[in-house]
């Protein structure tokens with residue numbers, strides 16, 4: 341079994357001999373488990389959508405090994421961007437201001453997809469089954485270290501079915517072949533493989549080693565072209581008047597008592613003279629929005645990328661944290677005016693109500709699963725480069741072991757992106773907006789084998805496809821919303837992406 345392995349050149353700098361031996365043992369054990377699972381006669385959970393029985397064996401097992409990289413470690417996302425094979429899936433989620441927190445992932449050894457209302461349950465069940473059978477280190481080190489599943493969800497149960505969103509299923513988690521997690525200067529590399537009964541552990545190891553040999557220890561992301569030539573066109577997918585009239589109609593429904601709040605979005609496209617460069621866009625976003633969750637999900641030729649201030653949920657053991665974010669105003673370069681705008685936001689009844697709706701719903705959603713839920717009594721103003729929001733941090737002590745993906749199911753969509761009551765808003769949103777939101781306003785993030793994880797709400801985003809970028813921005817419409825002001829607020833939100841994309 342080991343002759344072929346020893347003949348291969350080693351991958352200096354990534355795995356030492358001891359770790360390679362450990363990985364080889366784990367791969368052999370994973371193949372044994374896969375054979376035992378297949379031998380037990382259970383059908384594999386190849387296609388998600390059907391919940392597994394607790395003891396179901398699947399005829400497949402993941403194996404992984406995690407190492408701490410020696411300082412100075414490379415930059416996780418830069419490694420992934422520099423090492424990506426054409427069309428290979430990739431993922432990154434960073435919050436630079438939180439001690440350089442980053443998780444970047446490359447390749448896919450096992451995909452889990454689902455559609456429909458049960459999509460969260462289906463993928464989280466499939467992941468739990470895979471995690472239980474996995475031969476891997478227990479999570480240790482920066483959050484996201486070790487064997488993980490990364491990906492995201494469309495806003496709607498069947499969202500993303502339009503051709504624009506090809507490759508982005510309504511629920512899509514992937515177990516990457518390579519993942520790098522960072523906090524401070526602690527960077528952990530995890531490599532993974534999926535074993536099935538017919539696999540040869542030596543070949544699995546050889547595949548991982550080949551992958552490692554292609555990994556480039558990059559420290560920088562590519563830069564945006566400093567002097568772009570050619571014509572960039574920024575166009576509203578539908579005329580701005582369409583959006584204003586959607587807001588007017590939503591206000592009518594609210595005043596008629598049908599619904600309290602509806603979030604309505606619009607799409608703006610950037611047509612560039614050359615293909616957009618996802619790595620450079622990610623790099624520009626993380627420099628401009630270091631306090632935000634900067635994310636990218638690459639599927640085939642397309643990349644969904646953005647910088648959002650909104651955390652959907654962080655699950656850390658028995659603790660769940662989230663934030664109710666809603667109510668917005670612009671920023672000013674003049675600090676006194678900026679402060680004034682923030683204070684006015686805090687005093688604005690319209691924005692306070694918009695925000696309180698979100699806080700109440702999140703607390704209500706968490707209560708049945710928690711020993712306690714605590715929300716700050718008053719919202720605070722949160723500032724990012726182009727906008728300020730009202731935010732109420734919320735924490736809960738879980739009373740049962742719900743994983744990050746299950747918590748996302750409990751919380752998504754909050755009225756920050758959906759509406760209240762959601763059952764009515766859910767019908768109104770596609771009717772009034774008139775387009776497929778795809779993954780805009782859906783959860784994007786990761787989970788590990790213990791169920792910990794983090795998902796942000798994919799706002800301030802663009803779907804890049806060659807020279808075209810589809811950008812999305814929405815606002816919470818309430819009784820006192822003014823259509824022109826709401827249109828202007830979408831423009832403020834679009835300023836997160838447009839300067840980066842439009843040359």
Ligand SMILES: C=C(O[C@H]1C=CC=C(C(=O)O)[C@@H]1O)C(=O)O
Pocket residue numbers: 603605650665666667668729755756757799800812813814815816833
């Ligand atoms: C729906 C979006 O933002 C939400 C999050 C924060 C503030 C919001 C607002 O003030 O309307 C929105 O609820 C978006 O950016 O597309």
